[in-house]
Structure formats: structure tokens, C-alpha cells
Amino acid sequence: MxxxxxxxxxxxxxxxxxxxxxxxxxxxxxxxxxxxxxxxxxxxxxxxxxxxxxxxxxxxxxxxxxxxxxxxxxxxxxxxxxxxxxxxxxxxxxxxxxxxxxxxxxxxxxxxxxxxPATGHSEGVTVAVLTTDARGRDPRHTAAIRDAVVEGLRDGTLVAPHHRTRTPGVALVGGGPGDPDLITVRGRRLLAEADVVIADRLGPRDLLAELPPHVEVIDAAKIPYGRFMAQEAINNALIEHAKQGKSVVRLKGGDPYVFGRGMEELQALAEVGIPCTVVPGISSSISVPSAAGIPVTHRGVAHEFTVVSGHVAPDDERSLVDWPSLARLTGTLVILMGVDKIGKIAETLVAHGKPADTPVALVQEGTTAAQRRVDATLATVAETVRTEDVKPPAVIVIGEVVKVGPTAAAPRE
CATH class of the missing domain: 3.40.50.720 (NAD(P)-binding Rossmann-like Domain)
Structure with missing residues (x-):
């Protein structure tokens, strides 16, 4: 035998x-x-x-x-x-x-x-590896082959074309904070299977270079009709390509539902009966501070963290943020899209009771090769942004966790 x-x-x-x-x-x-x-x-x-x-x-x-x-x-x-x-x-x-x-x-x-056999699974496919020579069985070798095949299927580096008709539709894929290695396994696989990719400026751009030549890549930042029509134009592009029977990936930075307007796109697709899959992504609100050595929560320091959009100033009538309540919180405040408004934000927080010496960290181009961290306080952050020439995209962290580092002593409860 x-x-x-x-x-x-x-x-x-x-x-x-x-x-x-x-x-x-x-x-x-x-x-x-x-x-x-x-x-x-x-x-x-x-x-x-x-x-x-x-x-x-x-x-x-x-x-x-x-x-x-x-x-x-x-x-x-x-x-x-x-x-x-x-x-x-x-x-x-x-x-x-x-x-x-x-x-x-x-x-x-x-x-x-x-x-x-050594087995693994990837989206409805079971990979099973057996050694054919009974006299030379090596479980580690078969497991290594299994792992290589499954990982390749999951991350899109091993692409097996579908020969049966695929159901056209759209996938809203959260690309993570910028480092291409931080996209989810499912997101990367869907990218590898796409016919059309509509990509945000803040998505993991390096992944686009890995796509096969036949994939049409559309830069969402350059879709015409002007600034105020941009979202409608993106929605129309998603619908148009999906109706042509194509598999469309909307590649977004961070998570589609964290200030990503993902629900607006899903609603537009639902109105015309186009199926949509949502693939969560790693939000920059947590991952970027982490990459810069800042925990958004820490024992004895912060038992909560709040994520806020800073794209409109506190005194703007369009603002939906309760800034006075945020000033009274003792936890961590994470602000996205707030570089150009941080002076007014800091001023408002201090006016409602936040200590002026509260630590602030600005992490620019987080998780990428261009990442840099600039520290300040609420009293100095506006001037620091100007003198250090901090540019978007940057995640702003406000709170005592900014001072927590790997060498800091364990705090008391």
C-alpha cells in the first residue's frame, strides 16, 4: 500500500x-x-x-x-x-x-x-494538501504549501479567474490608514478580482500598481462636475459600471462608514437595485495613533475615546458636534480632518474648561513612509501647526494618552 x-x-x-x-x-x-x-x-x-x-x-x-x-x-x-x-x-x-x-x-x-490533509479555506474553496509519497511524508512541508496557497488566494497574489458568470455588483472596501499591508484580507482579494476600481486619494495607492492591466482604475478625486457634485458623480460612476455587468470596487481610505460617506453610496446603489458588499477597514482614528506610539485608551489614564470630524469649525452653523460636552470629558479626543480648524477647536475646548496644557499630538501621513509626529498642547497647537507646516492628512490626538510611552511606568488605577 x-x-x-x-x-x-x-x-x-x-x-x-x-x-x-x-x-x-x-x-x-x-x-x-x-x-x-x-x-x-x-x-x-x-x-x-x-x-x-x-x-x-x-x-x-x-x-x-x-x-x-x-x-x-x-x-x-x-x-x-x-x-x-x-x-x-x-x-x-x-x-x-x-x-x-x-x-x-x-x-x-x-x-x-x-x-x-493539511487544509485551509478561502471564500468557499477548501485547499487540501497531501504528500503523495507515503515514505517521505513531511507534515510541515504540506502545511507550508497549504498556507502559501490559502494566503495567496486571500490576499489576491494568487488569482484564479472565475469561469462561471459572476453576479455584477459593488464592494465598498475600507483600505485602512494608508499602509498597503493594513487592508483586510477580504478587501485585497476583492481588489484582485475587480474589473473597475474607483479609488479615493487617501486609499492605499500602492495596491493599485498590483492590479492586472485590464482593470480600469478611476481616481475619485478627479471625477468631474466640481466639488459639490463630486459625491453624486461618484455614485453615478459606481452605478454605470455595475450596470455594465462589471465587478466594481470602491476603494476608500480607513473604514467606509467612518466619515467615508459609504452609506450614501450604498443607498444610491440600493435605490437602483445594485447589490453592494461592505468590507470594513481599519480606521485611521485608532491605527494612526497606534503607529505613532499613542494608545487611545490606557489603564488609569483614559477609559474612553471619542472620534470627531473637524472639517467644520465649532462656530460653523453646520457643525453637529457638542464641543462644550467634549471639553468636559476626561478621555481621549481624536479629531480627523481638522488640521486647518485646529486653532478654533483648541480655543473652543479651552473656553469650555479643557486645561490649556492638555497634550496634543498631530500624526501626519500615518502608517506610511512619510509619517511624522508633532507634539503640542491646546495652548500651542495652532502656532505649532503653522511653524511645523503640518499638512493633511493628519490625525489629531488630544489627551493625557499622548504622554504615555513604552517606557512610562504603569499608572495607578
């Missing part, structure tokens, strides 16, 4: 009896996949790990709290033998052979009638 490679097959175990002998680490690793496959799992073992016991308590498996007995594999479709008793494993393996039950043995693969 060892001279021939294993024959790969996918077992459909929904509702079918599967027997697992042993309740240790091997069973703990294998059980979730069997449960996900819908198998009726019966586990036989005097003792089990805490995680396996939790599966039994939740009704996901049936636990028979005793050692293996002859007859346990009756009516089973599949068996996993993973006890610490070699003699019991051999008896169970012999029973599986008699009953024609496919059997995996964790202690002796040569005595098994089936092997467990």
Missing part, C-alpha cells in the same frame, strides 16, 4: 456518524472541522480537554466518558483514532478494517486507511 499515493476525496459527513477515540489535543484540533461538516460526532474517552468538554456541554458532540470498547465503530462512516493507548488504537484500527470504516490514526499513519 505504501508504494501508491493516497486517493484524494471529499467526505460529505452531514448527519453521518463519526467516531473519535481520545479527547486530547489531537481531537481538540480535529473536532471543529468535523462539527462544521455537520457530522454526528461521538467521542469516546475517559477524559477530555477543557475545550472538548465545552463542545460536549454545548451539544456539538456526544461524549461517552469511558475507554474504547469493541463495537464502538459500528455504523460509523469515519473514525479518528487518537488515544494515548497504543494497544487500544490497534484494536480500534482492526475493527475499522473489519467494518470498512475509513480510519485515521494519529499514532501510526501507516496502519491507517485514510490520512488527514
Amino acid at each position: 505504501a508504494e501508491h499515493p493516497a486517493y484524494p476525496v471529499g467526505l460529505r459527513l452531514t448527519g453521518r456518524r463519526v467516531v473519535v477515540l481520545g479527547g486530547g489535543q489531537v481531537a481538540q484540533r480535529r473536532l471543529p472541522a468535523l462539527i462544521a461538516a455537520g457530522a454526528a460526532v461521538h467521542l469516546v474517552s475517559p477524559e477530555v480537554t477543557a475545550s472538548v468538554e465545552a463542545m460536549a456541554d454545548a451539544g456539538e458532540i456526544t461524549w461517552h466518558q469511558r475507554p474504547y470498547e469493541d463495537g464502538d465503530l459500528a455504523d460509523a462512516w469515519y473514525a479518528l483514532i487518537a488515544t494515548g493507548d497504543t494497544e487500544a488504537n490497534a484494536r480500534a484500527s482492526a475493527e475499522a478494517e473489519r467494518r470498512r470504516v475509513w480510519c485515521v490514526r494519529s499514532d501510526d499513519a501507516d496502519e491507517a486507511t485514510a490520512w488527514t
